[in-house]
Amino acid sequence: EAQVTQNPRYLITVTGKKLTVTCSQNMNHEYMSWYRQDPGLGLRQIYYSMNVEVTDKGDVPEGYKVSRKEKRNFPLILESPSPNQTSLYFCASSSAGDDEQYFGPGTRLTVT
């Protein structure tokens, strides 16, 4: 089954404790993105990747890091989480020849 998976689905952590949210897709897509969803703000892009070892900032990259060492994986790293990073996070992927994005199920992060 073609899908984008994210782990964990729910995470509660404390300020300053490094965390990683994993994202994996099995569709051989070139493009992958991370978004955060906040009430009244819709989805905002954090980082995106056009292929292995090619990443760039989206609209709200501050406080986040990403890496793309393999085509299927695109982890989101919060080196020192803060309460304003409490949000619902989505990973998405798409292929070079298609403009549809495929979304993961989301990760709800709470930083206290």
Place this chain on the structure above:
Amino acid sequence: GDSVTQMEGPVTLSEEAFLTINCTYTATGYPSLFWYVQYPGEGLQLLLKATKADDKGSNKGFEATYRKETTSFHLEKGSVQVSDSAVYFCALGHSGGYQKVTFGTGTKLQVIP
């Protein structure tokens, strides 16, 4: 830069009512336009899309027409069902190189029996 404006929700309708969710956009060039739907507890999934002016996207009884003259892409459905209750996102994207997608803020639809 690009932007998408959707009508504020929530929208509450009775089953079999007519649905319109307004969406207007600002963009350079000739973007593709999308409607995504998010059911409770799930990620977004593509509902329909249109890639050029006057195109009509349709799926599951929903329709939207790409209107370049009014920069709009309103979502419509003739008869909503309880199962249509979800959050609907209008979005635009520019293909070629990378599909950068800009989303609206989302409109929550609740359909009551």
